[in-house]
Amino acid sequence: MGRGKLILIEGLDRTGKSTQAGKLAERLGPNSQLIKFPDRSTKIGGLINQYLTDPAFLLPDQAIHLLFSANRWEVAEEIKTHLLKGSNVVLDRYVYSGVAYSAAKGVPGLDLQWCLQSDVGLLKPDLTLFLTNQGSELRQGFGEERYESSAFQQKVREQFSTFFNDFEDQSYKQAHIKVLETSDKSIEQVHDMVWSTTSAFMQEYADIQDFMYF
Numbered sequence: 001m002g003r004g005k006l007i008l009i010e011g012l013d014r015t016g017k018s019t020q021a022g023k024l025a026e027r028l029g030p031n032s033q034l035i036k037f038p039d040r041s042t043k044i045g046g047l048i049n050q051y052l053t054d055p056a057f058l059l060p061d062q063a064i065h066l067l068f069s070a071n072r073w074e075v076a077e078e079i080k081t082h083l084l085k086g087s088n089v090v091l092d093r094y095v096y097s098g099v100a101y102s103a104a105k106g107v108p109g110l111d112l113q114w115c116l117q118s119d120v121g122l123l124k125p126d127l128t129l130f131l132t133n134q135g136s137e138l139r140q141g142f143g144e145e146r147y148e149s150s151a152f153q154q155k156v157r158e159q160f161s162t163f164f165n166d167f168e169d170q171s172y173k174q175a176h177i178k179v180l181e182t183s184d185k186s187i188e189q190v191h192d193m194v195w196s197t198t199s200a201f202m203q204e205y206a207d208i209q210d211f212m213y214f
């Protein structure tokens with residue numbers, strides 16, 4: 001039996017990521033695992049949660065960046081163990097959110113290259129589905145958490161795009177990063193797109209055993 005596949009659902013806020021990640025994990029069966037980042041349930045995740053929800057809780061931008069990264073390292077071994085046992089793992093956000101949100105702050109020195117360093121060595125997803133909802137960042141009604149503003153989301157969108165174009169090997173990008181346009185689609189329609197892309201990928205790459213790393 002081959003190892004499980006690591007499948008990432010990425011995107012801006014309010015593109016339906018968590019809904020789709022949940023539905024995909026369910027469709028993949030009871031043996032699959034769903035892991036959300038940030039994982040707010042750990043000690044490090046508690047600090048991240050406080051940073052996101054309490055405007056009075058201040059941390060240097062570099063420090064919070066490293067906490068988000070550490071939050072991934074906390075479960076890195078667990079993810080690999082699941083995959084080696086043959087379970088598929090669905091991630092809701094991961095390294096790409098890590099670099100795009102931090103670099104979007106525009107802090108001198110906190111560029112994409114610097115941001116990626118703390119994640120170097122983490123497993124790379126076999127498949128990334130980047131959900132994009134045209135103009136999602138322009139609509140009203142964001143939540144109250146840090147980063148949930150239209151102006152900031154536009155900057156995040158630019159950073160995701162720069163990262164995929166300038167930092168990802170183009171052959172990797174072609175085969176392993178799929179952009180799904182979800183504008184005006186229902187949850188079920190988006191799920192159908194997610195599922196057809198995922199199942200086609202899993203068939204084509206059924207035999208991969210090697211792991212890829214950032």
Ligand code: 2DT
Binds near residue numbers: 037052095098099101
């Ligand atoms: P959720 O709304 O998905 O809970 O995310 N973020 C996330 C970062 O800035 N760096 C990271 O490494 C990750 C995983 C995205 C809460 C916010 O945290 C941002 C939105």
Ligand code: MG
Binds near residue numbers: 013145
């Ligand atoms: Mg959010």
